[in-house]
Amino acid sequence: MPHILITNDDGVHSPGLLALAQALCDLGQVSILAPDRNWSVTGHNKTLHKPLRVWPVTLDDGSQALTTDGGPSDSVALAAMGVVDLPIDLVASGINTRPNLGDDITYSGTVAAAMEAAIFGIPAMAISQEEGEPRRWETAARAAAIIARKMLANGGMPKGTLLNVNVPNLPWDEIKGFEVTRLGQRRYHDELIVRHDPGGRPYYWIGGGPPSSVLEPGTDVHALAHGFISVTPLSLDMTHDAFLTTLRQWFEPSLTNP
Secondary structure (H helix, E strand, C coil): CCEEEEECCCCCCCHHHHHHHHHHCCCCEEEEEEECCCCCCCCCCCCCCCCCCEEEEECCCCCEEEEECCCHHHHHHHHHHHHCCCCCCEEEEEEECCCCCHHHHHCCHHHHHHHHHHHCCCCEEEEEECCCCCCCHHHHHHHHHHHHHHHHHCCCCCCCEEEEEEECCCCHHHCCEEEECECCEEEEEEEEEEEECCCCCEEEEEEEEEEEEECCCCEHHHHHHCCEEEEEEEECCCCCHHHHHHHHHHHCCCCCCC
């Protein structure tokens, strides 16, 4: 029976995490180790400068979980290094409360947890859902179960690879299907907001409106906008292979004669 670790970046009591755990419990033994608070937009943050605490909690359905004062990456590392007794066959991170598309993956704690699993050589996926009310957690959870079953049945993932999944916030019967995609482009509309404290000293907020997307066919942003579940394979090897030859030319002959 496979052993599945559930984590997230929204905190252990997130309804998305509970929906994911309930959906995957039919596939094997499920363990939960997730942060005790929200760690959204923290990227691949790992705690090395202080000790980490882990303690048990009870979720809303009465099931048991572990939580930590560390972040999403810490949660996976702690579990993989022995806080969770059994070897881990699959890590599922989510369900995130908003999509992680295009460049969002560099900020996402949800994706960072799956990246940490890939570093440990564990097959992993990050699952995120489009905003909207009412929340259709059951749709993203059902999609995650289908993908997890395929990952387990097909022998895992290539080394250093993870799946980034984004699900429309729609009833299941309105989903158009699954689409295997590449990362798209997001345009951020950040704004620097300057305020002053009572002593007249400035402080800053990074604000602005929500990002917009370039709807290019074949990308995750295009698939989500058209009612498809996007499944994007990500690689830890971020080398720009096509640029290697040109870059070497910049340094010739200094590559051999520095």
